[in-house]
Amino acid sequence: MPTSTITIPVPSADDEPGSPAIPSPSSGAADDVRSPTEPPSGARYRRPLTPWRAVRDVARSGELLRALTTREYRARYTQTVLGMTWAVITPVLLMVAFVVFVQRAITVDTQGQPYALFAYLGLLPWAFFSTSLSRGGTILVLESSLLNKVRCPREVFPLSTVAVAAIDFAVSCGVLALLFLGFRTLPSAQIVWVPVILLVQIAFTLGLVFVTAILVVYVRDVGQAIPLLLQFGLFATPVAYGIDAIPDGIRSLYAAINPLVGVISAYRSCLLFGEPPPWNVFGPSAASAVVWLVGGYVLFKRFEGGIADVA
Amino acid sequence: MSPDRSSGSTTGSSGATAPPRPGELLVDGAWKRFRGDRRARSLMREGPAGLRRKRGYRWALRDIQIHVAPGEAVGLVGSNGSGKSTLLKLLTQVMDPYAGTVRVGGSVGALIEIQAGLHPELTGRDNVFLYGAFLGIPRVEVARHFDEIVAFAEIDAAIDRQVKFYSSGMKMRLSFAVAATLEPDVLLVDEVLAVGDASFQQRCLDRLRRSIDDGTSLVFVSHDLAAVQSITERTVWLDQGTVHTDGTTADVLGAYRRAVEERARSGEQVGPLRVRFDGARGPDATLPTGGRPVELSLTISTDVARRGALILGVSDGPPSPIVVVRREVDLPAESTTATVTLHDLPLGRGRYAVWVAFHDTTGDELLAWRPLADIDVGGSDLDAPPPGVSRQAPVHVAADWRIGS
Numbered sequence: 001m002p003t004s005t006i007t008i009p010v011p012s013a014d015d016e017p018g019s020p021a022i023p024s025p026s027s028g029a030a031d032d033v034r035s036p037t038e039p040p041s042g043a044r045y046r047r048p049l050t051p052w053r054a055v056r057d058v059a060r061s062g063e064l065l066r067a068l069t070t071r072e073y074r075a076r077y078t079q080t081v082l083g084m085t086w087a088v089i090t091p092v093l094l095m096v097a098f099v100v101f102v103q104r105a106i107t108v109d110t111q112g113q114p115y116a117l118f119a120y121l122g123l124l125p126w127a128f129f130s131t132s133l134s135r136g137g138t139i140l141v142l143e144s145s146l147l148n149k150v151r152c153p154r155e156v157f158p159l160s161t162v163a164v165a166a167i168d169f170a171v172s173c174g175v176l177a178l179l180f181l182g183f184r185t186l187p188s189a190q191i192v193w194v195p196v197i198l199l200v201q202i203a204f205t206l207g208l209v210f211v212t213a214i215l216v217v218y219v220r221d222v223g224q225a226i227p228l229l230l231q232f233g234l235f236a237t238p239v240a241y242g243i244d245a246i247p248d249g250i251r252s253l254y255a256a257i258n259p260l261v262g263v264i265s266a267y268r269s270c271l272l273f274g275e276p277p278p279w280n281v282f283g284p285s286a287a288s289a290v291v292w293l294v295g296g297y298v299l300f301k302r303f304e305g306g307i308a309d310v311a
Numbered sequence: 312m313s314p315d316r317s318s319g320s321t322t323g324s325s326g327a328t329a330p331p332r333p334g335e336l337l338v339d340g341a342w343k344r345f346r347g348d349r350r351a352r353s354l355m356r357e358g359p360a361g362l363r364r365k366r367g368y369r370w371a372l373r374d375i376q377i378h379v380a381p382g383e384a385v386g387l388v389g390s391n392g393s394g395k396s397t398l399l400k401l402l403t404q405v406m407d408p409y410a411g412t413v414r415v416g417g418s419v420g421a422l423i424e425i426q427a428g429l430h431p432e433l434t435g436r437d438n439v440f441l442y443g444a445f446l447g448i449p450r451v452e453v454a455r456h457f458d459e460i461v462a463f464a465e466i467d468a469a470i471d472r473q474v475k476f477y478s479s480g481m482k483m484r485l486s487f488a489v490a491a492t493l494e495p496d497v498l499l500v501d502e503v504l505a506v507g508d509a510s511f512q513q514r515c516l517d518r519l520r521r522s523i524d525d526g527t528s529l530v531f532v533s534h535d536l537a538a539v540q541s542i543t544e545r546t547v548w549l550d551q552g553t554v555h556t557d558g559t560t561a562d563v564l565g566a567y568r569r570a571v572e573e574r575a576r577s578g579e580q581v582g583p584l585r586v587r588f589d590g591a592r593g594p595d596a597t598l599p600t601g602g603r604p605v606e607l608s609l610t611i612s613t614d615v616a617r618r619g620a621l622i623l624g625v626s627d628g629p630p631s632p633i634v635v636v637r638r639e640v641d642l643p644a645e646s647t648t649a650t651v652t653l654h655d656l657p658l659g660r661g662r663y664a665v666w667v668a669f670h671d672t673t674g675d676e677l678l679a680w681r682p683l684a685d686i687d688v689g690g691s692d693l694d695a696p697p698p699g700v701s702r703q704a705p706v707h708v709a710a711d712w713r714i715g716s
Contacts (some may be wrong), residue, residue, distance in 0.1 A: 039342040067444035075432035210395035305407040
């Protein structure tokens, strides 16, 4: 019995042109000859990382940042009945909880001002921080499918989450104005400091969001830890209580470690007590916030090149 | 949009060179590696040693050298895992190479998956503007093209519907319409057209061709070789992470098709049937010629007597044949020769593959559909279809023309 299998026929005539040699599909050995198995040393690609380039990248993504922020905002509130009211409900409800429960349990020195205002002034920056971190910390992982397809400066994603939190912040500031009216209190002339405090608040939040966002990509455990850290932070920050609860000796150090301490006390000083920001607390916080922002951004840019490899 | 918006930079020993022009793609000695696979890294199970354990690497791309000029259309073919998608990710610059440089001039539109850049919670309208922002195109510019996009995507009233309620065809049409209509300097298309229906596919190809004529560079990845053929003049064949061949589409696809068939044929022939091709002959033992009869002969060997259908086909490469003949046969437990004469072989000049299969009466596949051999066919050349048509007309029919009144 013939056991021959398949043979390729050889055309008898050789008058047919146009039949080039058949290259072998899996010529492993030939490949090795043609190309080395390792790139030449010195050819390593290094993503350029200069401040000028980073600033230019961000400046050019203004349009994208706006589109992403709008998207984030619309996507969050579509198909909800209350819509943007949710931005107000969260801090107001927490304030009510503080007034009803915390105020009964501990005595807080509000220098004679209503506790509701005092607490709300702490809750505003806290809500901004908490919203930014909980969403922004995981944004790169959540958007990994997009990050794998579209080229853009990666920082627009954390930036957009902070921008969304800023919109919420602005809305709840409207409620703050109503509260001031309701309590027939007027902010003092020290209100001029508010933009500076706001900048410090944003700088620290942004810095921490940058660090967290990029860390979560490489170490997913960090993402799991974020809600825990936020709960911890609510107690570790003078939101429900005042700065005087922190011992005098470590106040500056504590404000440097947790810049929200300086931010919240500065808001209360300027808006509620009619005093300039407490520099022994706000100073270290501001310095620390700048370090967070610069350091966080550098860290982010340093590792953003590998996001698509692992995400 | 500014021309150097997404330009990379020069590194290493290559020194400073001019930035790429808009639409230019310069891949120089690019290497890419991924971490080797790991088993679950768990502190609980392995202790600190598990975290320190080194993992190997696998090279996805090795020493890739491809230059694409502005307005050039380049096909990218290769088997699964040959590095096509990784290369596209380097070109979109969502990934950095390990070594070498990848420089892309101008804005890059990537159609890598149907939903690239579409956000399910937003309406089609919002998504159009968002996508434009990703391409770096100003809002006013997008607004100017908006009606054109909606018309091309055939979305109409659904444009204000959330994208999560779109069918996959609608999503694909919308993202294609945005990317193609906004005419970025570079378009990267990866196997997305497969989702659309045939008429939309054809319109996409037409649109792509127009963009190319307007100066957009195109890198087109597809397993649909006919589509690659219809839209590109140059094709790069990737094999195991290296450039196997880079040449004219006709040459590269021809070689690629033959290699694919070769591979299918060289696969171990298991099963109860063995088939040998004994050749194709025209009348008087000449070479097969289009428009004339041709005789195909084969020998089938089996250990036990079989009854079933012998199916023989002729294809210009892919498994879908141009011509099929089928015959119920009784095979005794030995070798049987089978010869079939096709009257008026309707093929143009070129190289074709003979495919074969054998199914027994119960429908069992005793021999799976496989390429058996190549045959060269002489005769007239096929006339070319209009540009952009994804299927070459494969059949040759003798035609008489009468033109004029």
